[in-house]
Amino acid sequence: MRNPTGRQLRFGAELRKLRERAGLTATEAGQLLGIKQAQISNMEAGRVGVSPERVRALACHYDCADQPLVQALGDMTSERSRGWWEEYRETLPSTLLDLAEMEHHAVRLRAGITAHIPGLLQIHDHAREVFRQVVPELTPPDVEHRLSFRIKRQTVLFSDSPTPYHVLIHEAALRMQFGGREVTKRQLQHVISMSERSHITVQVIPFTAGAYPGSGQSILYAHGPVPQLDTVHLDQSHGSALIDAEAQLDKYRVLLDRMAATALPPEESRELIHVIAQSL
Structure with missing residues (x-):
């Protein structure tokens, strides 16, 4: 698995901020979604893809009413494709x-x-x-x-x-x-x-x-x-x-x-x- 890019790390960090503002641990967030704590941690580390639907579900569980932010985060989930800069990765x-x-x-x-x-x-x-x-x-x-x-x-x-x-x-x-x-x-x-x-x-x-x-x-x-x-x-x-x-x-x-x-x-x-x- 390739290391996450700076943008993917930023996306995961924003998910973590939403969870922490809601006062939830990664384990508690996983229980709300019916997934393991490790999966929450991987999402917040930018290591795995997240669908727009899951972003909206997380925002709902985290009581985040900032719809422009939720929409922007959802848009980021479809941007894991390789950009031209990836040819310089090595x-x-x-x-x-x-x-x-x-x-x-x-x-x-x-x-x-x-x-x-x-x-x-x-x-x-x-x-x-x-x-x-x-x-x-x-x-x-x-x-x-x-x-x-x-x-x-x-x-x-x-x-x-x-x-x-x-x-x-x-x-x-x-x-x-x-x-x-x-x-x-x-x-x-x-x-x-x-x-x-x-x-x-x-x-x-x-x-x-x-x-x-x-x-x-x-x-x-x-x-x-x-x-x-x-x-x-x-x-x-x-x-x-x-x-x-x-x-x-x-x-x-x-x-x-x-x-x-x-x-x-x-x-x-x-x-x-x-x-x-x-x-x-």
Whole structure:
């Protein structure tokens, strides 16, 4: 049996939250459904599939009246099919696959980036240079493997129903010359072009804005079909982390709101990117 994906783990964790809020043990929940405690534990660990009907039955026994949440959880049960990212299962860290899966299922994406162009907006040559700087150093084939994975992640912005994407980029990231001046110029033109798409909003936080909350980290906020299923992805040198605790979600929503208030409006942001590109 394959290990559960990040999304399957999240689904099981939400079932466990519903049970615990009802004040029931796994054994008691199993008795209500006429199944063994082990089966409840396997569902909550994301190890087995659960039908929409069973989700509704669990919600009923758990006295959960939040129908949008129950519907969203029911919809998640039909999504155990293999996504494109599964072809990388044996060659890339599972955290990267969980990121692609999260982006694929998000209904909206928000990001706050300080020191680099966000992966969803990177061109090939820029991304290739980013991967060449990974520690420990990647082999040339591994660099190209990661590059292909990053480019495939970008399909969420190009599908027939593209995911709305709002990204806050610090001016420092725009001035980092990954791959040299010509690559940087093409990268900035690509950001400008993408920002003109109706579903993409790019705001720049200029150097003149000074200090702002969240300046020390890269944040990706993936909105689920209901707020309880939102997820935050933090990108760190030692790996990535997925956060879904309600208090932490509230914190990162506020951080991104305050970053957006610090940033230039979209039109002024595009103009600043133009100015930086022309100076290269």
